[in-house]
Amino acid sequence: MFSEQLKRDAAPILTDIENHPFVEGIRDGAVSRDALMVYVEQDTRFLEAFVKVYAGALEKSKTKKQMQFFDEQIRYTLNDEAGAHKILCGIADEALEEHQNAEIRPATYLYNEHLFNALRTGQLIDIAAAMLPCPWTYNEISKKIISDSDPTNPFLPWIEFYQPEEGKVDDSMVNTLFSMIDELAEEASAAHLKRVEERFLRSCEFEYDFWDQAYYQQDWKYHLQA
């Protein structure tokens, strides 16, 4: 199965994500306030792009079931996913409303443009492959760290937010996307599947970079303040 190959090839990146100091900080209940706020600010910018790319996937859908799926994900990302940001802002004692208009940083820019590229130059399978590492890696992170987490960990609600059982970014959603890819892969050439896999792996790498950017507060080197 093509999706099995994607997961197998991404396994080393997933392991590195799970061992990233930001993710370990979530597991251990301690992440610096600066890192949290860069994450929230940049994730706000990322999710805006993500919703638009879902809308593009909806436009390229071939079945009503696919359209319903993307419609549901658009609503969720647009209306509910800020809940995860509210939890982090609560821990940092910051108001979410004050962190909605940050300037986009380099890793966010690259990740967003990578998604827009899939929309512009790819088919539905390319878009799904570029988007999947977002819900997939978060599901895997939360599954992995929930069992190690202390019940007094302030990040527990965040970890639970991304738990498959919570029915939010749930396992079935990730599985639906992987199945969609497997179905579409049957009609795709080997050369096309190679490009699809590259899009998937790049997004996995961008997921890693996204944690890194927040943890180390990476920004433009020659950033010009307006």
Ligand SMILES: Cc1ncc(CO)c(N)n1
């Ligand atoms: C960068 C990033 N990846 C994944 C998720 C999970 O939806 C998120 N909110 N942000």
